[in-house]
Amino acid sequence: MKQVPWNRRIYDEFLKIAILTDFEKEVFRTRILCGMTITQQSYYLHCSKSSIDRAIRKIKEKYDEVQPLSDILPKRRMSEKEKYMDEKMEH
Numbered sequence: 644m645k646q647v648p649w650n651r652r653i654y655d656e657f658l659k660i661a662i663l664t665d666f667e668k669e670v671f672r673t674r675i676l677c678g679m680t681i682t683q684q685s686y687y688l689h690c691s692k693s694s695i696d697r698a699i700r701k702i703k704e705k706y707d708e709v710q711p712l713s714d715i716l717p718k719r720r721m722s723e724k725e726k727y728m729d730e731k732m733e734h
Contacts, residue, residue, distance in 0.1 A: 646720040647706070649675050656715040661705045670698040 647653065654675055663671065669688060673679045681699075685692045703719070710716045 646703075647717060653716060656713055657706060657709070660709045660713060661702075663702065663705065667698050667702055667705075670695060671702055674699070 658668070658671075666688075670684060673684050673687060679687065681692050681695045684695050688695070706716070706719055710718060
């Protein structure tokens with residue numbers, strides 16, 4: 644989820660317009676606000692790592708669906724190479 648430069652404004656906007664399940668909200672919160680790893684999340688949320696992976700994948704899909712609807716949400720970067728190319732272009 645490092646593909647978006649998360650801050651409180653972007654976080655709140657995404658939660659406002661995305662329709663996340665309670666589990667997805669908790670995975671999102673513990674990942675973004677608490678900085679937990681997938682392993683830590685699985686212990687904290689009492690579920691498997693694959694459940695966390697599925698939730699993260701679904702959250703990313705939902706982000707991609709709602710991002711065009713908001714002026715606040717930045718486009719999600721798809722790879723480190725894309726980030727490198729953007730930074731290179733700025734200099």
